[in-house]
Amino acid sequence: REKVEMTKEQRALMKAIVDAYNRHQIPQDVAKKLLQEQYSAEENFLLLTEMATSQVQVLVEFTKNIPGFLSLDREDQIALLKGSTVEAMFLRSAQVFSRKMPNGHTVVLEERIRKSGIPDEFMTPMFNFYKSIGELHMVQEEQAILTAITILMPDRPYVKDHQAVERLQETMLNVLRKLCVLQHPQEQQYFARLLGRLTELRTLSHYHAEMLTSWKMNDHKFTPLLCEIWDVQ
Numbered sequence: 713r714e715k716v717e718m719t720k721e722q723r724a725l726m727k728a729i730v731d732a733y734n735r736h737q738i739p740q741d742v743a744k745k746l747l748q749e750q751y752s753a754e755e756n757f758l759l760l761t762e763m764a765t766s767q768v769q770v771l772v773e774f775t776k777n778i779p780g781f782l783s784l785d786r787e788d789q790i791a792l793l794k795g796s797t798v799e800a801m802f803l804r805s806a807q808v809f810s811r812k813m814p815n816g817h818t819v820v821l822e823e824r825i826r827k828s829g830i831p832d833e834f835m836t837p838m839f840n841f842y843k844s845i846g847e848l849h850m851v852q853e854e855q856a857i858l859t860a861i862t863i864l865m866p867d868r869p870y871v872k873d874h875q876a877v878e879r880l881q882e883t884m885l886n887v888l889r890k891l892c893v894l895q896h897p898q899e900q901q902y903f904a905r906l907l908g909r910l911t912e913l914r915t916l917s918h919y920h921a922e923m924l925t926s927w928k929m930n931d932h933k934f935t936p937l938l939c940e941i942w943d944v945q
């Protein structure tokens with residue numbers, strides 16, 4: 713097998729993405745809060761909307777650092793962000809859930825999430841996704857580039873210049889492919905498995921609007937930003 717090597721440009725691109733990904737972390741750690749105590753459905757819903765609102769803001773900052781993103785058509789930039797925030801939220805949630813924690817904490821965290829007020833029918837697909845992400849043991853470079861690939865999805869609704877987005881995404885996919893070979897030399901199909909998760913992620917995000925409105929509580933309040941970006945209320 714030929715020696716896989718990243719070009720100088722690819723290494724620079726990866727560094728830019730990872731730095732941006734680490735710079736724009738979610739402010740306060742939701743897992744820590746959830747491990748402290750079991751909140752009511754109302755408190756959990758408020759926590760979710762606060763976390764999701766700050767994650768959207770973080771995502772906008774991260775996206776501005778994706779080389780080439782700001783040269784895209786302005787309306788396409790909005791369409792890409794609007795189309796990817798739910799997937800990015802579940803991807804980030806999966807990464808939070810799969811983070812190495814003192815043993816027993818993940819069990820408690822899962823318990824707290826199961827009792828948070830989320831409708832039961834979404835538990836299985838959601839935790840299946842979280843566990844399938846956890847099994848991949850992604851390094852942070854892979855997490856960052858996978859998030860960028862999710863944002864640069866050419867087939868999002870209302871994207872006009874498909875080609876331009878496809879070109880940016882392809883550049884990211886080339887970096888991710890090499891990274892997977894270098895990080896997981898034993899697993900031939902690791903890259904393919906990673907991309908398979910994006911399909912699972914899209915399925916999960918289809919449930920999202922219904923999930924949100926059927927939380928076990930009445931009067932679901934959203935922030936103005938979430939109303940805008942989640943098409944709710």
Ligand SMILES: O=C(NC1CCCCC1)[C@H](C1CCCCC1)n1c(-c2ccc(-c3nnn[nH]3)cc2)nc2ccccc21
Pocket residue numbers: 738742743746756757759760763764767801802804805806808809824825828830920923924
């Ligand atoms: O805050 C959260 N996620 C943030 C993580 C960081 C990025 C922004 C989102 C929620 C918790 C909120 C409070 C109640 C428990 C879940 N969360 C979720 C989660 C659950 C259901 C929906 C949802 N969407 N629509 N209906 N329900 C979204 C996310 N999965 C998590 C896995 C690990 C840790 C936290 C997790």
